[in-house]
Amino acid sequence: xxxxxxxxxxxxxxxxxxxxxxxxxxxxxxxxxxxxxxxxxxxxxxxxxxxxxxxxxxxxxxxxxxxxxxxxxxxxxxxxxxxxxxxxxxxxxxxxxxx
Amino acid sequence: xxxxxxxxxxxxxxxxxxxxxxxxxxxxxxxxxxxxxxxxxxxxxxxxxxxxxxxxxxxxxxxxxxxxxxxxxxxxxxxxxxxxxxxxxxxxxxxxxxxxxxxxxxxxxxxxxxxxxxxxxxxxxxxxxxxxxxxxxxxxxxxxxxxxxxxxxxxxxxxxxxxxxxxxxxxxxxxxxxxxxxxxxxxxxxxxxxxxxxxxxxxxxxxxxxxxxxxxxxxxxxxxxxxxxxxxxxxxxxxxxxxxxxxxxxxxxxxxxxxxxxxxxxxxxxxxxxxxxxxxxxxxxxxxxxxxxxxxxxxxxxxxxxxxxxxxxxxxxxxxxxxxxxxxxxxxxxxxxxxxxxxxxxxxxxxxxxxxxxxxxxxxxxxxxxxxxxxxxxxxxxxxxxxxxxxxxxxxxxxxxxxxxxxxxxxxxxxxxxxxxxxxxxxxxxxxxxxxxxxxxxxxxxxxxxxxxxxxxxxxxxxxxxxxxxxxxxxxxxxxxxxxxxxxxxxxxxxxxxxxxxxxxxx
Numbered sequence: 001x002x003x004x005x006x007x008x009x010x011x012x013x014x015x016x017x018x019x020x021x022x023x024x025x026x027x028x029x030x031x032x033x034x035x036x037x038x039x040x041x042x043x044x045x046x047x048x049x050x051x052x053x054x055x056x057x058x059x060x061x062x063x064x065x066x067x068x069x070x071x072x073x074x075x076x077x078x079x080x081x082x083x084x085x086x087x088x089x090x091x092x093x094x095x096x097x098x099x
Numbered sequence: 100x101x102x103x104x105x106x107x108x109x110x111x112x113x114x115x116x117x118x119x120x121x122x123x124x125x126x127x128x129x130x131x132x133x134x135x136x137x138x139x140x141x142x143x144x145x146x147x148x149x150x151x152x153x154x155x156x157x158x159x160x161x162x163x164x165x166x167x168x169x170x171x172x173x174x175x176x177x178x179x180x181x182x183x184x185x186x187x188x189x190x191x192x193x194x195x196x197x198x199x200x201x202x203x204x205x206x207x208x209x210x211x212x213x214x215x216x217x218x219x220x221x222x223x224x225x226x227x228x229x230x231x232x233x234x235x236x237x238x239x240x241x242x243x244x245x246x247x248x249x250x251x252x253x254x255x256x257x258x259x260x261x262x263x264x265x266x267x268x269x270x271x272x273x274x275x276x277x278x279x280x281x282x283x284x285x286x287x288x289x290x291x292x293x294x295x296x297x298x299x300x301x302x303x304x305x306x307x308x309x310x311x312x313x314x315x316x317x318x319x320x321x322x323x324x325x326x327x328x329x330x331x332x333x334x335x336x337x338x339x340x341x342x343x344x345x346x347x348x349x350x351x352x353x354x355x356x357x358x359x360x361x362x363x364x365x366x367x368x369x370x371x372x373x374x375x376x377x378x379x380x381x382x383x384x385x386x387x388x389x390x391x392x393x394x395x396x397x398x399x400x401x402x403x404x405x406x407x408x409x410x411x412x413x414x415x416x417x418x419x420x421x422x423x424x425x426x427x428x429x430x431x432x433x434x435x436x437x438x439x440x441x442x443x444x445x446x447x448x449x450x451x452x453x454x455x456x457x458x459x460x461x462x463x464x465x466x467x468x469x470x471x472x473x474x475x476x477x478x479x480x481x482x483x484x485x486x487x488x489x490x491x492x493x494x495x496x497x498x499x500x501x502x503x504x505x506x507x508x509x510x511x512x513x514x515x516x517x518x519x520x521x522x523x524x525x526x527x528x529x530x531x532x533x534x535x536x537x538x539x540x541x542x543x544x545x546x547x548x549x550x551x552x553x554x555x556x557x558x559x560x561x562x563x564x565x566x567x568x569x570x571x572x573x574x575x576x577x578x579x580x581x582x583x584x585x586x587x588x589x590x591x592x593x594x595x596x597x598x599x600x601x602x603x604x605x606x
Contacts, residue, residue: 003483007483008479011479011482011483011486012479014482014486015437015441015466015478015479015482016441016444016459016462016463016466017463017466017467017470017475017478017479018463018464018466018467019467019475027475027476027479030476030537030538031476031479031480031483033537033538034429034480034537034538034541037425037426037429037538037541038426038429038430038493039426040422040423040426041423041426041427041430041493041496041497041500042496044420044423044496044500044503046496046499046500046503049499049500049502049503050499050502051495051498051499051501051502052498052499052501052502052505053318053498054304054305054318054349054554055304055318055319055501055505055552055553055554055555056303056304056305056351056554056579058502058505058506058509058553058554059509059579064348064349065344065348065352066348067344067345072345076208076209079206079208080208080447082206082208083204083205083206083447083448083449084446084447084448085445085446085448085449085450085451086451092446092447094446094458094461095455095457095458095461096457097458
């Protein structure tokens with residue numbers, strides 16, 4: 001199953017990426033080359049097999065632990081905003097979203 | 100090291116490994132400041148593109164702090180020894196870019212857990228010399244996906260050093276640092292270690308905290324040390340490993356181990372010249388097929404013959420889904436990457452486009468300008484395989500095959516203690532050779548992906564040389580939590596061989 005340039009445009013929008021027209025063609029052929037490889041997965045019988053998320057779970061239960069819901073970090077607003085593209089009065093600036 | 104003027108003694112500091120340098124520091128024969136200055140001077144001259152950031156004043160302040168601890172009588176195994184970090188570990192005192200333009204000039208407000216565990220303020224007392232180049236967001240096998248500059252292999256400047264921890268590998272091989280941190284998602288410690296003739300270990304998934312590692316594929320990412328010898332890696336791993344209960348819910352609830360002590364004690368009394376008697380090394384038939392270049396196979400077979408001399412027995416095992424590990428990995432890793440990289444939105448940190456019409460346009464332009472080709476490609480693949488209607492066919496299917504791959508390893512480990520084979524099917528290739536052929540790059544990861552998917556610990560150990568005099572690594576894969584056995588097996592090999600002591604002719 002080959003992807004089309006419409007698929008590429010749809011996925012780029014979902015991923016919030018903007019591809020130039022020449023990039024779209026190139027990306028399309030590379031991704032289709034890649035999916036030719038992925039098709040091999042179809043041949044594997046996975047009936048009744050549970051998906052594996054934490055690799056060590058293959059030998060036993062892995063409990064993902066929780067911690068108490070309390071603030072454990074000091075307030076580092078200034079250090080955290082040093083790398084922000086636009087900040088005013090300690091707030092992150094974004095384009096207007098609500099008219 | 101020839102005796103002579105103090106100057107000559109300093110010239111040779113970079114010839115020392117971690118353990119040797121630590122001994123010299125402990126004996127106060129050299130100070131951490133002197134060692135740090137020596138390595139910084141070498142780094143300033145480097146032509147490999149291995150470093151993305153240095154800051155002499157920061158490094159020297161850390162060295163003075165280490166010297167103060169030494170002067171106060173502290174004697175711990177890594178105190179005062181310099182190292183450098185792959186640029187995916189966030190650091191408060193150096194910029195962190197993950198090799199991406201989107202994080203140019205990023206300053207983290209905190210240190211990664213691994214960085215602070217190794218560091219001088221709260222940890223083992225190592226001095227940070229700077230940040231090491233890597234493929235953008237650790238996505239690549241040649242370090243040619245760095246947004247800043249490619250890294251060159253010190254064995255041949257026209258070749259890649261491997262990736263994604265290519266800066267780490269090149270810096271250790273060129274004696275710019277005694278050791279470095281790396282990260283391994285699908286082979287990114289083992290493959291560059293193999294291609295530059297150094298030693299590197301990816302521990303069991305969850306052994307080291309991922310807190311403060313710029314996330315690529317969270318169910319695969321793992322930190323590990325890269326150095327010249329298994330002993331040096333053991334010293335570093337002891338400081339890096341351990342649970343991080345409040346900050347990484349996937350970190351394993353297992354105490355840190357003194358790997359170096361275990362490794363030095365590993366030689367059983369009376370074993371004579373057969374220290375590995377009883378060790379069964381499994382050779383997966385799928386790792387020794389036509390896909391592996393003859394020069395690489397010859398070096399690997401030579402290393403296995405050495406293991407037989409040391410008392411180990413070789414047994415054939417099977418990992419039938421080895422080829423499938425490529426599509427499975429390249430579905431799962433991009434899926435997780437597309438999710439992890441969604442945080443780069445041009446709002447809280449990172450690049451923001453200069454011109455845009457509205458919020459959505461700002462996201463799109465900022466991300467498209469900030470991400471390089473490979474990151475973009477993987478975000479696209481990942482978004483597609485997670486999208487409505489495709490999730491079951493791709494992502495879920497891949498996670499199911501992942502379980503089968505992990506189960507195959509468990510079957511193999513009923514017949515052997517350690518699995519061995521090549522790391523990479525070829526020696527290091529020429530820079531630019533595979534730049535525009537992502538699938539060719541993916542196929543070259545065949546021997547490292549399956550153990551990554553299974554979350555098993557794996558190593559690369561220098562095993563000889565192949566075509567063009569380029570280094571070849573032997574891969575050793577252990578069962579879960581068996582890092583000590585893995586390091587011990589490598590250490591016995593390094594006691595009997597000198598491949599790990601060879602250095603690039605240009606040095």
